[in-house]
Amino acid sequence: MQMLSPKSAPKAIGPYSIAVKSNGFIFISGQLPVDIETGELIKGDIKKATSVILKNVKNILEEVGSSLEKVVKVNVYMKDISKFSEFNEIYGKFFESHKPARAVVQVSGLPKDSDIEIEFIAEE
Structure with a gap:
């Protein structure tokens, strides 16, 4: 097992690794929707938040030698499931022909009061 600290990822906010091989x-x-350049948490716009997370993860995966096309499983945590169609619209732009397994669940709260958090499993 190898713990990774990709430079293209927002910093961890706790005692955990951003990524592990x-x-x-x-x-x-x-991953929370953190603009990597400003450190700003994107709130109140699920489309922008989803896009920021997916761009960050694309960069993380490429930095560690993988890609979005190698993602096999995605878990999505949303505070407001009524925003699902807006989320799905943006998600679909990143996963057009490649469609990994996925779960989407509504939760009562997320770190930093984020609207969304997404975790990924990909092949090397």
Whole structure:
């Protein structure tokens, strides 16, 4: 197992690794919609928040030798499931022909009072 600290990722806000390589897979911890350049948490706009997370994860995966096309599983946590169609519209632009397994659940709260958090599993 190898713990990774990609420079293209927002900094961890707790005692965990942003990403871990193990047995041919890359596990990416739940990502909040943090603009990597400003450090700003995107709130109140689920489309922009989703786009920021997916761009960050694309960069993380490429930095560690993988890609969005190698994602096999995605778990999505949303505070307001009524925003699902807006989320799905943006998500679909990043996963057009490649469609990993996915779960989307509504939660009562997320770190930093974020509207969304997404975690990923990809092949190396």
